[in-house]
Amino acid sequence: xxxxxxxxxxxxxxxxPQQAGSAxxxxxxxxxxxxxxxxxxxxxxxxxxxxxxxxxxxxxxMDRVRELVAEGQSDAEIRAYFVARYGExxxxxxxxxxxxxxxxxxxxxxxxLGAWVIGRLVRRPPPPHTATAPEPKPAEEDxxxxxxxxxxxx
Amino acid sequence: xxxxxxxxxxxxxxxxxxxxFAFARLFGRDPHEVPFGLRGKPAPDFTLxxxxxxxxxxxxxxxxxxxxxxFWASWCAPCQLEHPTLARAAQHFAAQARFFGVVFExxxxxxxxxARPLEPSFPQLVDPQxxxxxxxxxxxxxxxxxxxxxxxxxxxxxxxxxxxQEVASRLDALRSPAPAPGASR
Numbered sequence: 001x002x003x004x005x006x007x008x009x010x011x012x013x014x015x016x017p018q019q020a021g022s023a024x025x026x027x028x029x030x031x032x033x034x035x036x037x038x039x040x041x042x043x044x045x046x047x048x049x050x051x052x053x054x055x056x057x058x059x060x061x062m063d064r065v066r067e068l069v070a071e072g073q074s075d076a077e078i079r080a081y082f083v084a085r086y087g088e089x090x091x092x093x094x095x096x097x098x099x100x101x102x103x104x105x106x107x108x109x110x111x112x113l114g115a116w117v118i119g120r121l122v123r124r125p126p127p128p129h130t131a132t133a134p135e136p137k138p139a140e141e142d143x144x145x146x147x148x149x150x151x152x153x154x
Numbered sequence: 155x156x157x158x159x160x161x162x163x164x165x166x167x168x169x170x171x172x173x174x175f176a177f178a179r180l181f182g183r184d185p186h187e188v189p190f191g192l193r194g195k196p197a198p199d200f201t202l203x204x205x206x207x208x209x210x211x212x213x214x215x216x217x218x219x220x221x222x223x224x225f226w227a228s229w230c231a232p233c234q235l236e237h238p239t240l241a242r243a244a245q246h247f248a249a250q251a252r253f254f255g256v257v258f259e260x261x262x263x264x265x266x267x268x269a270r271p272l273e274p275s276f277p278q279l280v281d282p283q284x285x286x287x288x289x290x291x292x293x294x295x296x297x298x299x300x301x302x303x304x305x306x307x308x309x310x311x312x313x314x315x316x317x318x319q320e321v322a323s324r325l326d327a328l329r330s331p332a333p334a335p336g337a338s339r
Contacts, residue, residue, distance in 0.1 A: 019259065019283065043188045043293035056259040057294070060284035067285075085291030087189035099179065102172075 019056065022063045025070060033066045036075060040065070040082055041092050049092055188293035190310050194333065197221075197301045198289040202279035205257065205265055211279055213305065220251040220328045222321075223299040225292050227260040228268035233296045236314035237268075237275070240298075243321040244276035250325050256281050258295045302328045 024030045037051030042058040050058040050065070061082075068078045082090040094100040192198075199213045213221070224240055226233035244253035253276035257265040262280055269278050281287055290299065290307075298311040308328055315321055 022283065057284070057287075057292075060259065060288050063283050064285060064288045084191050084195075085288075086293070087191050089189045102176070 019059065021059050022066050025066060029069050030066075032075070033062070033069050036065050036069070036078055037062050039079070039091060039093050041086075041090050043086060043090075188312075190291055190293075192291050192307050193309065195307055197299070197305050197307045198286075200281075200286045200289070202256070202281055202286060205262060205269065205278040205280050211254070211277070213301075216252055217305055218303050220303050220325065221299075221301040222251050222253045222325075223256055223290070223301065224253070225256045225258045225287055225290075225295050225297045225299075227258045227295050228264040229260065230258075230295045232314040234268070236296050236316060239314075239316050239318060239321070241275040243315075243318055246318065247321065247325055251328065253277075254279055256286065258287050258292065259284055300324050300328055302332060304332070306332050308332060 025033060034051055038049045040050045040061065042048045042050045042053040042055060042061070044055050044057040045053045048058070050061045064081075065078060068081060073081075079091065088094060088100075094103050096104055197213060201210060201212045203210055222240075222243075224236075226237065228234075240253065240255070247253075255269075255276060255278040257278060257280055265278060265280070269275060284292075294312070296314055298315055299307055300309045300311075302308050309324060311320075311324070
């Protein structure tokens with residue numbers, strides 16, 4: 001019963017009608033379309049590429065990528081088309097320029113720094129023995145031990 | 155102070171500075187907001203047909219008139235809220251701008267059923283496969299574009315416009331000269 005109510009509610013909720021995407025291009029060109037689609041962010045989804053998203057907006061963008069590939073535009077030109085409209089935000093892989101270098105070089109730099117710190121810690125000689133508390137002299141020890149034993153014997 | 159604590163302090167200060175820079179640069183904005191790159195740029199030309207009459211409309215033939223383009227869909231609840239305001243605005247400000255709706259990811263039947271109770275309204279255009287919407291950098295519906303008489307996209311409103319006064323002030327802004335390209339808003 002609950003399933004039926006849920007199904008009725010879902011079918012009554014407004015949703016975009018699914019439209020078929022444009023026809024795939026020939027093998028290598030369609031492979032380019034899919035590869036480009038994997039690198040472009042879908043504006044209506046959360047962190048999905050337009051190739052992976054099932055949303056109608058992503059389908060529309062994939063159609064446009066296909067059209068631009070069919071027109072003979074290069075990958076860089078197609079990326080520039082989307083960046084012109086949605087900014088760098090459209091790229092799931094940031095371009096290697098300006099501030100973005102921090103994103104590309106930051107993680108390996110941190111790894112190298114970590115390796116260097118660990119290397120230094122491992123290679124560092126153990127610290128020399130510092131002066132510890134002097135061991136009690138046997139005579140003193142005996143004196144206290146004797147006192148305790150004497151108490152126990154009472 | 156020996157060398158080691160000084161080096162540690164410098165490292166901490168550097169890391170804190172980098173973090174602050176990253177926060178200010180990358181995290182100072184709403185992560186759900188999709189940037190819009192066509193503000194201040196020429197509006198891409200389009201050739202679409204009217205939903206009711208089938209007449210062809212191009213942006214080129216509208217040159218010389220400010221244009222308001224509203225992207226909507228029948229499955230979008232905020233669009234239903236917004237539509238009466240835009241229909242009134244289209245009548246009220248007919249002398250100032252040409253208003254058009256663009257059907258986004260919808261079937262003509264659904265769109266007609268949606269628009270019929272709202273007649274008289276402004277012309278609705280059919281955008282097959284949403285090609286024009288992608289050209290305009292639409293990131294969802296409803297979105298309303300304000301294009302000046304020279305064909306420059308001056309502004310885009312994301313979300314429903316429910317206030318006639320808001321439409322009026324944006325139309326007024328279309329009359330002022332466009333800021334130089336690259337100037338901040």
